[in-house]
Amino acid sequence: MLLQTGAPGALGDLVAAAAKDRAFPRNGTAEDVRRYLSKNMAPGEMIDAVDDAEADWRNLQ
Numbered sequence: 086m087l088l089q090t091g092a093p094g095a096l097g098d099l100v101a102a103a104a105k106d107r108a109f110p111r112n113g114t115a116e117d118v119r120r121y122l123s124k125n126m127a128p129g130e131m132i133d134a135v136d137d138a139e140a141d142w143r144n145l146q
Contacts, residue, residue, distance in 0.1 A: 086118075086138045087111060095134040102131075115139040 103109040
């Protein structure tokens with residue numbers, strides 16, 4: 086997910102914010118990222134972006 090620099094919308098916003106956040110769970114699972122975002126009161130659009138990115142990844146498997 087973090088390799089998608091320049092992605093449009095909430096995913097791009099999330100990737101940009103994660104790049105600046107040293108505590109972001111870069112090697113975590115999608116669930117780890119959702120927990121981190123929820124704990125840090127991120128907007129729901131960012132959690133939705135994680136869900137979408139995870140679904141896209143699963144479709145590639």
